[in-house]
Amino acid sequence: MSQGVSLRQVRLAVDCMGGDHGASVTLPACKAFLARHPQAELILVGRAEALLPAAHWARCRVVDAPEVVEMHDAIEVALRRKKRSSMRMAVDLVKPDDAGLSAADACVSAGNTGALMAVSRYVLKTLEGIDRPAIATVMPNQRDGYTTVLDLGANVDCTAEHLLQFAVMGSALVAAVEGKEQPSVGLLNIGEEAIKGSDTIKRAAELLRAAAASGHLNFHGNVEGNDIFTGAADIIVCDGFVGNVALKTAEGLAAMLSAFIKQEFKRNLLTKVAALVAMPVLNHFKARVDHRRYNGAALLGLRGLVFKSHGSADAFAFEQALNRAYDAARNGLLDRVHVRIRDTLQAMPTQTLAGDNDNPKTITPRLTA
Amino acid sequence: MSQGVSLRQVRLAVDCMGGDHGASVTLPACKAFLARHPQAELILVGRAEALLPAAHWARCRVVDAPEVVEMHDAIEVALRRKKRSSMRMAVDLVKPDDAGLSAADACVSAGNTGALMAVSRYVLKTLEGIDRPAIATVMPNQRDGYTTVLDLGANVDCTAEHLLQFAVMGSALVAAVEGKEQPSVGLLNIGEEAIKGSDTIKRAAELLRAAAASGHLNFHGNVEGNDIFTGAADIIVCDGFVGNVALKTAEGLAAMLSAFIKQEFKRNLLTKVAALVAMPVLNHFKARVDHRRYNGAALLGLRGLVFKSHGSADAFAFEQALNRAYDAARNGLLDRVHVRIRDTLQAMPTQTLAGDNDNPKTITPRLTA
Numbered sequence: 001m002s003q004g005v006s007l008r009q010v011r012l013a014v015d016c017m018g019g020d021h022g023a024s025v026t027l028p029a030c031k032a033f034l035a036r037h038p039q040a041e042l043i044l045v046g047r048a049e050a051l052l053p054a055a056h057w058a059r060c061r062v063v064d065a066p067e068v069v070e071m072h073d074a075i076e077v078a079l080r081r082k083k084r085s086s087m088r089m090a091v092d093l094v095k096p097d098d099a100g101l102s103a104a105d106a107c108v109s110a111g112n113t114g115a116l117m118a119v120s121r122y123v124l125k126t127l128e129g130i131d132r133p134a135i136a137t138v139m140p141n142q143r144d145g146y147t148t149v150l151d152l153g154a155n156v157d158c159t160a161e162h163l164l165q166f167a168v169m170g171s172a173l174v175a176a177v178e179g180k181e182q183p184s185v186g187l188l189n190i191g192e193e194a195i196k197g198s199d200t201i202k203r204a205a206e207l208l209r210a211a212a213a214s215g216h217l218n219f220h221g222n223v224e225g226n227d228i229f230t231g232a233a234d235i236i237v238c239d240g241f242v243g244n245v246a247l248k249t250a251e252g253l254a255a256m257l258s259a260f261i262k263q264e265f266k267r268n269l270l271t272k273v274a275a276l277v278a279m280p281v282l283n284h285f286k287a288r289v290d291h292r293r294y295n296g297a298a299l300l301g302l303r304g305l306v307f308k309s310h311g312s313a314d315a316f317a318f319e320q321a322l323n324r325a326y327d328a329a330r331n332g333l334l335d336r337v338h339v340r341i342r343d344t345l346q347a348m349p350t351q352t353l354a355g356d357n358d359n360p361k362t363i364t365p366r367l368t369a
Numbered sequence: 370m371s372q373g374v375s376l377r378q379v380r381l382a383v384d385c386m387g388g389d390h391g392a393s394v395t396l397p398a399c400k401a402f403l404a405r406h407p408q409a410e411l412i413l414v415g416r417a418e419a420l421l422p423a424a425h426w427a428r429c430r431v432v433d434a435p436e437v438v439e440m441h442d443a444i445e446v447a448l449r450r451k452k453r454s455s456m457r458m459a460v461d462l463v464k465p466d467d468a469g470l471s472a473a474d475a476c477v478s479a480g481n482t483g484a485l486m487a488v489s490r491y492v493l494k495t496l497e498g499i500d501r502p503a504i505a506t507v508m509p510n511q512r513d514g515y516t517t518v519l520d521l522g523a524n525v526d527c528t529a530e531h532l533l534q535f536a537v538m539g540s541a542l543v544a545a546v547e548g549k550e551q552p553s554v555g556l557l558n559i560g561e562e563a564i565k566g567s568d569t570i571k572r573a574a575e576l577l578r579a580a581a582a583s584g585h586l587n588f589h590g591n592v593e594g595n596d597i598f599t600g601a602a603d604i605i606v607c608d609g610f611v612g613n614v615a616l617k618t619a620e621g622l623a624a625m626l627s628a629f630i631k632q633e634f635k636r637n638l639l640t641k642v643a644a645l646v647a648m649p650v651l652n653h654f655k656a657r658v659d660h661r662r663y664n665g666a667a668l669l670g671l672r673g674l675v676f677k678s679h680g681s682a683d684a685f686a687f688e689q690a691l692n693r694a695y696d697a698a699r700n701g702l703l704d705r706v707h708v709r710i711r712d713t714l715q716a717m718p719t720q721t722l723a724g725d726n727d728n729p730k731t732i733t734p735r736l737t738a
Contacts, residue, residue, distance in 0.1 A: 142625045153559050156567045190522050190613040198525045198610065225614040226621025238614070241567065244559035245594040245611050246618040252595025253619045256511045257626065257658065264654045271650045278647035281640045285633045289626065 009039050009059075010329045011104045012322060013093035016046035017068040017086040019110025019311045019318070023050040026110070029318035033326075034059055040326055043104055045090040065089040069111050069119075071311055078115030079122060087111045091123045094304035105329035106305035108296070108321050110313050116306065117154050117299060124304040129341040132158075133301035134166050134240070135308065136173055138294045139250065141231030148174050148183075149228060151240040152247055152297065158239035160203035163187065165341065167208055167217055169300040170235035172340045176333040177324060178234075186223030186233030188242060197222075204237075207348070214347035216340070254291070296321030298328065305334055378410050378428075379698045380473045381691060382462035385415035386437040386455040388479025388680045388687070392419040395479070398687035402695075403428055409695055412473055414459040434458040438484050440680055447484030448491060456480045460492045463673035474698035475674035477665070477690050479682055485675065486523050486668060493673040498710040501527075502670035503535050503609070504677065505542055507663045508619065510600030517543050517552075518597060520609040521616055521666065527608035529572035532556065534710065536577055536586060538669040539604035541709045545700040546693060547603075555592030555602030557611060566591075573606075576717075583716035585709070623660070665690030667697065674703055 016026040023046060030042055034057065041059045044051050048064040055062060065086040069078040082088060086109075093104040109116050117133065126133055136150035150166050151158070158166075167185045174183040187205055189197045197205075205222065212219035220233040225246055228236055238246070261282075265275035275282075291310075295317040299306040305328055309321035385395040392415060399411055403426065410428045413420050417433040424431060434455040438447040451457060455478075462473040478485050486502065495502055505519035519535050520527070527535075536554045543552040556574055558566045566574075574591065581588035589602040594615055597605055607615070630651075634644035644651075660679075664686040668675040674697055678690035 140625075142628055156559070188614060190525070190610055191617070225617030225619075226624065228618055229621035229625040241559055242611055242614050245557060245607070245615050248560070248594030249597055249615040249618050250594075250622045252593075252598035253622050254626075255595065256509075256598040257623075259511055260657055261654050264650050264657075267650070267653075274647045274650050278643045278650075281633050281636070281643050281647075284636075285630050288629055288633075 009041050010037075010106075010326055011041040011043065012325055012329070013043045013045060013090040013104035013107040014322070015086045015090040015107065015109035015111055016044050016051055017065070018112075018116075019309060019313060020071065021312075021314075022046075022068075025313060025315050025318055027051070027053055028315040029322060030054065030060070031057065032315065033319050033322045037326060039330075043090075043093055045093070046086040063089060063093075069115050071112050073112060073115060075114045075118045078112065079118050087116060088119050088123070091116075091120050091304070091306060094306065095123055096303060102304065106307060106325040108307045108309060108318075108325045110309035110311055110318060110321070112311070113153065113308055116308055120299055120302050120304070120306045124302040124306070126301050127303055127338055127341060129345050130165055130169070130301035130337075132162055132165075133299055134162075134169060135297050136166075136170055136300055137247070137297040139228055139247075140289055140294065141229050143231035145231055145234075146178070146294065147228050147231055147233070148235045149243055149247070150235070150237060150300065151243050153240045153244035154299075155240040157241075158200065160200055160207050163200075163204035163237050163239070164207040164211060164344075165301065166237040167211070167219070167235065168340050168344050169337050170237060171217060172333060172336040173298055173300060173328070174234050176331040176336050177327045179331075180234060182218045183234035184218045184220040185235045185237060186220045186227060188236050188238035188246075189222040189224065191224050200239075210348050211344050214344070216344040216347050251291075254289070292317035293320060296324035298324070298333075300337060303334075305329055378408050379406075379475075379695055380410040380412065381694055381698070382412045382414060382459040382473035382476040383691070384455045384459040384476065384478035384480055385413050385420055386434070387481075387485075388678060388682060389440065390681075390683075391415075391437075394682060394684050394687055396420070396422055397684040398691060399423065399429070400426070401684065402688050402691040406695060408699075412459075412462055414462070415455040432458060432462075438480050438488075440481050442481060442484060444483045444487045447481065448487050456485060457488050457492070460485075460489050460673070460675060463675065464492055465672060471673065475676060475694040477676045477678060477687075477694045479678035479680055479687060479690070481680070482522065482677055485677055489668055489671050489673070489675045493671040493675070495670050496672055496707055496710060498714050499534055499538070499670035499706075501531055501534075502668055503531075503538060504612075504666050505535075505539055505669055506616070506666040508597055508616075509658055509663065510598050512600035514600055514603075515547070515663065516597050516600055516602070517604045518612055518616070519604070519606060519669065520612050522609045522613035523668075524609040526610075527569065529569055529576050532569075532573035532606050532608070533576040533580060533713075534670065535606040536580070536588075536604065537709050537713050538706050539606060540586060541702060541705040542667055542669060542697070543603050545702040545705050546696045548700075549603060551587045552603035553587045553589040554604045554606060555589045555596060557605050557607035557615075558591040558593065560593055569608075579717050580713050583713070585713040585716050620660075623658070661686035662689060665693035667693070667702075669706060672703075674698055 045063045051062045067082040067085040069085045069087045090107045096102045134151035138146035141147045208219040211217035297308045307325040414432045420431045436451040436454040438454045438456045459476045465471045503520035507515035510516045577588040580586040666677045676694040
């Protein structure tokens, strides 16, 4: 476990070869990041020849990794056959030694998500009290803030207990990165169109209410898909299948609307003139919803901090992922997750939930020592 | 079962009291609809005093229903206590008699979705071969066409067999309303970020492949959330929880972007002038993605055609729901669903799927006589 990271410089390990563009994007991003963060150090991991430009940068060290996990590589390839990949070696750097110290405070990669999660899980292991790590990202909302959503695809079938763990981990993330100590948590559900939610969702709501009653969680209640963007809650928890579909649906709609608006402004000479006049306004709008600003998903629940950049990130976007990892490490995210999970589970009574009458389940929270 | 509806006038039963606005929206919509469809007849169901303006309209009959299912009414109230509601009486009108004839060919309501589904299921029952009715709607896509998505919330936990039934019903809908006899079907799944999908999704893919192999379905394969808007497949099937979240996420993002773009154009005098210049282009764009144009979800799998309008629909939107119900009835949607389900299930071998090795399940399609 990292110890008192806020008292010393934050050091990030960067997988410089991951993503669609590799070093041509990651190096400029790292250079800009170093310039903006005089307290930061970087360990750049990748093929030595690709990292030559960074050989003499200040506060920066280069680690040669001869292999690269390609975007199309199967998880097994990343895990078993490429043990000297830049991804694997970057994750290795955040693994704590027996004294609880690690070479880096967090690592950032734009590589294949499935591979990064598998490698991180294998190398770092999960924290006590966490059954499964989750992927959390932020999306902009109408209150000009961010909504943190998790899980986004790491877990396709979640139990109520997993959703509770996601809620606690998300709360730790928002507390660390945004400084809100008691962020509100919404449980993603569906509207009055059907019996509200599955048995899992109903049981999760009971667990979240119990955690809230013990003062360890700020549970807002059920939310619906549109609330990702209304900002009804700081954090929205859901299983990875649903979260992934919601995220990709939003990306697909944004892409379509963007394509349509371009087509409309290019329709004829008159609309092209209108485009020129409207350009500054449209650019302002575009900057406000620019998804690159929200780049950098957190892999939560591991014994080390790992951040995932979008594979297609450009240098600006990759730098945002570095920023998020830096903020999380500087504000002790790892310890925060550990402490919140321990405290929440300890405070919850071992209880029998009546959610499923035919098959009542005894929920025994896993307590950490 | 309705018989040869294309040979006679199409008659729709309209719940005139449903939705947020009741008769003040439904009556103008019905009037406009009648003017545009000289082959159509309407049966308007609602409180007699509210329907007075329509008392003497041609091709139109008024049925007095003393009760109204309110938007907040529980399903039980609609089902058990308001047996003379406009919703219930409108649905009653599409129920076939012993000779297979019904007073109306389809019914349309803007009432509470949960109540409408429950009442429709109770009154009409499901078609042979269908375990659960589903809700299908269309969304615009980048190919300037529509993507039909189902289920949207009627079923929160779906089996692979349910997803197959949704695929067949969706195909019948698109064939009837859009005239595409072999529309493509995509199975909503998540990307390479995790083991691809749950066991249910994997088994559903096997069933869909088997149906495609027998020539009864055009299975496109897996799709992701963004494909709702890329138009990769004509139909996308998913369980009701996921479909509902996807739909609401899209609504939420659209609302946020619309609010942001308005704010940007209202920022100062200069941006307001830009808005004036850009207005015609923006209006054209708005019309293109106007969700009112896609209003009218189909409740599929029942022994009668029921269409659901958005509760907040205005007269223009409600008229679109009437149009969709009219097209579906005129093109024999009910018979199409019946025949497609029968043919698909008959053609599929009783098979054992190896999807779950620990617990192999024998899939026995329910055959219709």
